[in-house]
Amino acid sequence: MxxxxxxxxxxxxxxxxxxxxxxxxxxxxxxxxxxxxxxxxxxxxxxxxxxxxxxxxxxxxxxxxxxxxxxxxxxxxxxxxxxxxxxxxxxxxxIWSILSNITSGIIMFFNFPYKVGDKIEIHDKDFPITAIIEDIRAFHLHLRLENGDLVTYPNNLILQKAVTLIEKDAIDDDGEAV
The missing domain is CATH 1.10.287 (Helix Hairpins)
Structure with missing residues (x-):
């Protein structure tokens, strides 16, 4: 030793x-x-x-x-x-899409104008979405639609689509949509 x-x-x-x-x-x-x-x-x-x-x-x-x-x-x-x-x-x-989603998640961490609780509209010609952001994960966003359905949306797609902020902080303190 x-x-x-x-x-x-x-x-x-x-x-x-x-x-x-x-x-x-x-x-x-x-x-x-x-x-x-x-x-x-x-x-x-x-x-x-x-x-x-x-x-x-x-x-x-x-x-x-x-x-x-x-x-x-x-x-x-x-x-x-x-x-x-x-x-x-x-x-x-x-499985390149997994790496793409992780990279997008890192980019979104530093430069994403929307946060949990914001109501957004994703402009997709095939499947337009208006929802409230419930969570932002490593691979995807959790979006709550107006009818109550939960949609998981891949991070790499959210960076490729046009997104409009409809309402900031659309969730109250109890977790309910305003």
Whole structure:
């Protein structure tokens, strides 16, 4: 154990500094996301979702950096991750719409003019929708139609269609439509 600590003293110190730096960056990022979200009236579930995405991103970065610190050749790291991403890419090609919806959910988190409780109209020539936004999830929106039906609408489609805000905060404190 002592010889391990002596042999890898420099790598362990560098790893500690890198991990501490990533934790600090993650804390700052989480604080910023929460502050921006609260300012824009975004609900807590969406805040947690975006924080989770960024935590996974920081974990992947930490794995890359730690492998490099402990002497892995950059070509080997590149080969490993390109192989992994190729396999994932082939596997996910069949379900590209899921990735599209997740990406749209992230975009909607930072730049979506409507929030939970707003009454909107989606201008779709085949299936126009007038509804109240009940929830915004990672993959889809929950929309409550005027007749009481619940419609789940994919995030990628909401970014592709024209949407009109009919009424802000169309839900009262009891969860009932105004």
């Amino acid at each position: 002592i010889s391990f600590l002596n042999d890898y003293k420099h790598e362990l110190i560098t790893s500690g500094i890198v991990l501490l730096s990533l934790l600090i960056i993650r804390a700052i990022t989480n604080f910023t996301i929460t502050k921006v979200a609260k300012k824009n009236g975004i609900n807590d579930a969406r805040i947690r979702l975006i924080r989770r995405y960024l935590s996974v991103l920081f974990l992947v970065i930490a794995i890359f950096v730690e492998a490099y610190i402990f002497g892995t050749n950059p070509k080997e790291i590149t080969l490993l991750f390109s192989s992994v991403f190729a396999i994932i890419g082939i596997g996910l090609f069949a």
